[in-house]
């Protein structure tokens with residue numbers, strides 16, 4: 001099977017765990033669109049423009065990857081309009097599954113031709129989540145093993161900004 005998939009998320013910020021899932025998706029799909037959800041009712045650290053710029057830098061070496069934004073609206077509608085029949089989601093632990101299961105069935109209800117594909121990242125990323133990376137980085141902890149250097153640099157800028165307030 002070689003076709004187009006979307007890989008949606010908040011990506012605040014994009015981590016090496018996300019990159020691992022993306023690389024696995026590229027083994028299956030010809031083209032993957034990373035879709036950054038702008039309005040998903042979460043408190044974010046990075047603006048959508050900052051997230052787009054960071055992810056474009058991280059995936060710069062992958063010609064089969066593009067980075068787009070979901071400016072509100074349903075993911076299922078976005079997938080349909082993009083001609084994507086697959087939604088890729090990373091699942092790290094069993095606790096992720098309940099929400100993912102619900103979301104995948106709802107998306108299938110909204111767009112019956114779409115299939116959600118769950119991919120497990122390398123076990124070394126099992127405990128890596130954007131929320132924990134943000135928290136640790138803003139408190140001065142070392143997260144360099146879990147994010148691309150360009151993301152690390154931006155996290156340090158946010159930390160410095162927070163410390164000068």
Ligand code: PNS
Nearest residue numbers: 008009010037040074075076103106107
């Ligand atoms: O990785 P995240 O941050 O949990 O991403 C969740 C995301 C953005 C994929 C999800 O909230 C989403 O799909 N939002 C778009 C709005 C939508 O379609 N909601 C219904 C999904 S069933």
